[in-house]
Amino acid sequence: MPNKLKHLLKEIAEQFAISFFFCCLLIVAIYFTCSNTFEKYINIINMMSVSETEASNLPVAFDIVSKRLERNPNYGTVWGTLKIESVGIDLPIYQGDDLKLLKKGVGHFAGSYFPGEGGSIIMPAHNTKKFFRHLPEVKVGDEIVIEATYGTFTYNVSKTEIIDYQDPSKLPVQEEHEVLMLYTCYPVNTVGLKTKRFVVFGELVGAEYAS
Amino acid sequence: MKKLFVMLVAVALFGGVAKVNAMSEDELYNKLTKSYTINGETYKVSDAVKKQIKDYLKDFEVSSKDADYISGKVDELVKTAEKSNVKPDEIPATVKTAFIEAVRDVAANTSVNATISEGNDGLVLTVLDENGEVYSKIDNADVTIRKTGSEAYIVMIAGAISVIGFAVIAKKVAKGNA
Numbered sequence: 001m002p003n004k005l006k007h008l009l010k011e012i013a014e015q016f017a018i019s020f021f022f023c024c025l026l027i028v029a030i031y032f033t034c035s036n037t038f039e040k041y042i043n044i045i046n047m048m049s050v051s052e053t054e055a056s057n058l059p060v061a062f063d064i065v066s067k068r069l070e071r072n073p074n075y076g077t078v079w080g081t082l083k084i085e086s087v088g089i090d091l092p093i094y095q096g097d098d099l100k101l102l103k104k105g106v107g108h109f110a111g112s113y114f115p116g117e118g119g120s121i122i123m124p125a126h127n128t129k130k131f132f133r134h135l136p137e138v139k140v141g142d143e144i145v146i147e148a149t150y151g152t153f154t155y156n157v158s159k160t161e162i163i164d165y166q167d168p169s170k171l172p173v174q175e176e177h178e179v180l181m182l183y184t185c186y187p188v189n190t191v192g193l194k195t196k197r198f199v200v201f202g203e204l205v206g207a208e209y210a211s
Numbered sequence: 212m213k214k215l216f217v218m219l220v221a222v223a224l225f226g227g228v229a230k231v232n233a234m235s236e237d238e239l240y241n242k243l244t245k246s247y248t249i250n251g252e253t254y255k256v257s258d259a260v261k262k263q264i265k266d267y268l269k270d271f272e273v274s275s276k277d278a279d280y281i282s283g284k285v286d287e288l289v290k291t292a293e294k295s296n297v298k299p300d301e302i303p304a305t306v307k308t309a310f311i312e313a314v315r316d317v318a319a320n321t322s323v324n325a326t327i328s329e330g331n332d333g334l335v336l337t338v339l340d341e342n343g344e345v346y347s348k349i350d351n352a353d354v355t356i357r358k359t360g361s362e363a364y365i366v367m368i369a370g371a372i373s374v375i376g377f378a379v380i381a382k383k384v385a386k387g388n389a
Contacts, residue, residue, distance in 0.1 A: 016376075017378075017379050018376045018380055019376070021373045021375075021380065071269075072269075072346075075348050098350070099357070110263060110347055110349075111258075111259025124357045167356075172258070173258040
């Protein structure tokens with residue numbers, strides 16, 4: 001490669017690296033000074049935006065006698081909304097919890113139960129600002145509401161726990177009593193592999209079934 | 212092995228549209244969720260898979276013919292595992308291949324509407340409903356704690372470029388002072 005071209009490419013790379021460095025400094029400065037303000041306005045914009053909502057595959061009906069859904073929603077469909085007013089969470093719930101679905105909202109582990117069925121309900125979501133970044137701020141006694149297509153279910157936060165990601169026994173699937181378990185990677189503000197999960201446990205305190 | 216085995220058990224339930232006559236749903240459920248002892252190790256179906264089996268029986272009907280065929284495949288797989296000296300954390304390639312072939316055989320010879328593929332977390336069993344829509348996916352027989360962190364590698368790359376930029380600036384400053 002001719003020397004002039006080498007020199008030019010080196011200059012360009014240096015200028016790019018310098019510019020990138022200052023951009024990162026600026027982003028870090030904004031993050032630590034006024035990120036809360038930005039987040040507030042982004043949330044307002046999100047609420048005002050017209051978003052495409054995915055419809056559930058079938059109207060989901062609930063059999064109160066057997067305490068089971070008459071037909072489970074198909075994988076990848078939206079069957080409800082998760083709301084935690086104390087930390088500003090208002091997100092769609094998708095059936096399934098693969099990585100593709102977790103990019104869109106809260107997942108529902110298909111091996112767990114649905115609200116109203118009386119068992120463990122396990123729901124993960126990413127720890128980004130759009131999803132569960134503020135989950136660790138949830139306190140015991142806070143209210144969680146799940147508005148499903150077949151009814152509305154209210155839970156009170158009974159405890160929070162930090163668990164190891166390789167210990168699924170901390171999220172047991174059982175059918176003896178209804179407990180909601182929301183989890184996300186922890187800590188929420190660091191980079192790198194997260195070996196912990198922050199879990200919020202909720203006990204059912206109210207249920208209203210759609211007619 | 213446990214996870215492969217219970218996935219096949221799950222496949223046993225994910226198919227068929229005719230009514231069960233010879234075997235009741237409870238009997239079928241019990242047969243498919245019982246534990247198996249192979250080479251001294253006991254393999255049990257997890258509560259999560261039991262739930263998914265129950266859900267499928269609730270939402271679909273399984274013909275006795277299909278159930279018998281699939282049950283036979285489960286027995287064959289157990290024998291293959293026994294011969295291969297399988298252990299809980301050591302799944303011989305022969306067993307994995309036998310499992311995949313068994314799933315595809317079931318899909319070809321029964322009303323089962325399912326496919327199996329290799330995902331990031333291992334084998335993924337995709338079950339379709341009568342309309343060809345995805346009804347369920349199983350990529351792990353137990354509760355899987357998902358990766359729910361942010362995209363850290365992007366931040367790391369950005370950080371690396373920033374460090375290079377800082378180094379270039381420092382070099383220029385040093386040159387200027389020299």
